[in-house]
Amino acid sequence: MTTDAASQAPQTTGTRLVDLFEHGLDAPICLTWELTYACNLSCAHCLSSSGRRDPRELSTDEAKAVIDELEAMQVFYVNIGGGEPTVRSDFWELLDYATAHHVGVKFSTNGVRITPEVARRLAANDYVDVQISLDGATPEVNDAVRGAGSYDTALRAMRNLADAGMKNFKLSVVCTRHNIPQMDAFKAIADEYGAQLRLTRLRPSGRGADVWDELHPTQAQQRELYDWLLAHGDRVLTGDSFFHLSAYGQSLPGLNLCGAGRVVCLIDPVGDVYACPFAIHDEFLAGNVREPGGFARVWRESDLFAGLREPQTGGACASCGFYDTCKGGCMAAKFFTGLPLDGPDPECVQGHGEKLLAGRPEDRSGIPKPSGDHSHRTSPPRPREPVLVQLGRRADMDRPPVSACEENPLAGLRIT
Amino acid sequence: MPAIDLDRAWDLHPQVSVRPEPFGALLYHFGTRKLSFLKDRRLLEVVRGLRDAPTARDACAAADVPASDLPRYGAALGALASSSMLVERTP
Numbered sequence: 001m002t003t004d005a006a007s008q009a010p011q012t013t014g015t016r017l018v019d020l021f022e023h024g025l026d027a028p029i030c031l032t033w034e035l036t037y038a039c040n041l042s043c044a045h046c047l048s049s050s051g052r053r054d055p056r057e058l059s060t061d062e063a064k065a066v067i068d069e070l071e072a073m074q075v076f077y078v079n080i081g082g083g084e085p086t087v088r089s090d091f092w093e094l095l096d097y098a099t100a101h102h103v104g105v106k107f108s109t110n111g112v113r114i115t116p117e118v119a120r121r122l123a124a125n126d127y128v129d130v131q132i133s134l135d136g137a138t139p140e141v142n143d144a145v146r147g148a149g150s151y152d153t154a155l156r157a158m159r160n161l162a163d164a165g166m167k168n169f170k171l172s173v174v175c176t177r178h179n180i181p182q183m184d185a186f187k188a189i190a191d192e193y194g195a196q197l198r199l200t201r202l203r204p205s206g207r208g209a210d211v212w213d214e215l216h217p218t219q220a221q222q223r224e225l226y227d228w229l230l231a232h233g234d235r236v237l238t239g240d241s242f243f244h245l246s247a248y249g250q251s252l253p254g255l256n257l258c259g260a261g262r263v264v265c266l267i268d269p270v271g272d273v274y275a276c277p278f279a280i281h282d283e284f285l286a287g288n289v290r291e292p293g294g295f296a297r298v299w300r301e302s303d304l305f306a307g308l309r310e311p312q313t314g315g316a317c318a319s320c321g322f323y324d325t326c327k328g329g330c331m332a333a334k335f336f337t338g339l340p341l342d343g344p345d346p347e348c349v350q351g352h353g354e355k356l357l358a359g360r361p362e363d364r365s366g367i368p369k370p371s372g373d374h375s376h377r378t379s380p381p382r383p384r385e386p387v388l389v390q391l392g393r394r395a396d397m398d399r400p401p402v403s404a405c406e407e408n409p410l411a412g413l414r415i416t
Numbered sequence: 417m418p419a420i421d422l423d424r425a426w427d428l429h430p431q432v433s434v435r436p437e438p439f440g441a442l443l444y445h446f447g448t449r450k451l452s453f454l455k456d457r458r459l460l461e462v463v464r465g466l467r468d469a470p471t472a473r474d475a476c477a478a479a480d481v482p483a484s485d486l487p488r489y490g491a492a493l494g495a496l497a498s499s500s501m502l503v504e505r506t507p
Contacts, residue, residue, distance in 0.1 A: 027435070
């Protein structure tokens with residue numbers, strides 16, 4: 001979930017915010033809205049398997065109708081993503097429409113469309129925040145995951161935003177095995193451009209499932225990250241995504257709660273509503289904004305969300321002394337690694353997840369696949385096995401056929 | 417958290433949006449991008465009444481806050497003021 005804002009909520013009274021949120025709210029606090037599956041990049045770990053536009057994507061008018069609903073529900077702001085949302089030709093129109101209707105916008109981008117002119121326009125709107133994605137503090141580490149040239153694109157966008165006077169935009173990093181040693185370098189980049197660093201967790205969602213085994217941080221790196229996060233407190237945002245690390249001891253700043261269906265949800269490009277941005281699977285599909293009653297009805301009445309708002313029992317984790325802080329971790333991470341939802345997180349810091357991961361069948365059979373795949377068909381090239389070709393003779397031909405141009409008068413003669 | 421001066425005039429920051437919830441309300445500040453919450457409906461009533469009350473004390477009285485609860489409400493309003501959710505208003 002992504003509740004950067006909530007993580008800074010003052011504890012005005014003895015009541016913990018998290019206790020109020022467990023039962024769900026009349027409207028989401030942080031709503032993620034992916035505007036398109038189209039993307040100029042093909043990041044190896046894309047959580048929504050984006051690449052190609054879906055022909056069923058919401059039209060401009062349908063998107064505006066969703067914004068009208070969000071305004072009526074008093075959703076403070078939406079996190080717009082994709083795909084690459086800025087490749088939609090009506091993106092700037094929708095952005096202006098949302099902010100004019102009191103729905104703040106924070107959008108994630110790889111920076112491809114953040115020209116100096118766009119940057120000036122964004123800096124002038126108080127209700128817009130920008131999040132630039134970068135997954136390596138050096139081109140080598142970043143481009144290996146996000147594609148050639150993507151580091152330069154992101155830094156150019158940051159330069160343009162900084163030059164336009166945009167303050168405190170976000171530098172958003174998905175933490176991987178290769179960039180955990182670069183945390184200080186990321187912080188330095190953010191500081192240089194007047195941005196705020198935001199770190200999030202790599203989930204085995206979308207194409208992330210294909211690379212999770214090799215990219216997710218090691219146990220030692222998780223500890224390193226936890227210590228780093230504690231040292232930097234709420235100056236570094238996390239979208240509350242590392243609450244499973246709280247089982248190391250002290251809670252990290254934030255709600256430390258799985259907000260799926262309670263305070264967050266996802267609207268995907270075709271209007272499907274999922275419990276969380278990392279759970280694009282029929283199992284977590286609550287409805288569609290095109291149905292009668294629209295988004296509000298899905299949020300308030302779907303059986304799936306009602307179930308998620310029930311008190312959770314903890315299952316296999318109930319007897320663990322750390323259950324109160326980590327709450328069993330991330331539902332999507334468990335689901336897409338094939339672990340039971342009422343058991344430990346695959347990256348459980350007490351090591352309970354590792355044991356379960358090791359016990360999965362070798363061929364990974366039975367692990368759920370994401371419901372959709374909009375990946376580019378050609379890029380990145382899928383790993384190919386060599387095609388084995390066997391050369392031999394056809395049983396019905398004992399010699400090559402005779403060419404029509406053969407001049408030998410005895411050509412084709414068979415003497416049996 | 418220091419309580420606010422109950423005898424001055426206060427108001428919500430113009431960039432703050434208030435959303436009532438079953439437990440009270442959520443507040444979101446578009447300038448600081450911070451979220452806060454009001455833990456009961458009476459506090460919500462006080463906050464909403466600030467604009468038209470000559471002082472915060474009057475807003476509390478209009479929302480029927482018992483005198484014994486005034487320090488508690490003053491502290492809650494103080495917390496909101498320290499995160500710029502509330503600003504002093506020149507009457």
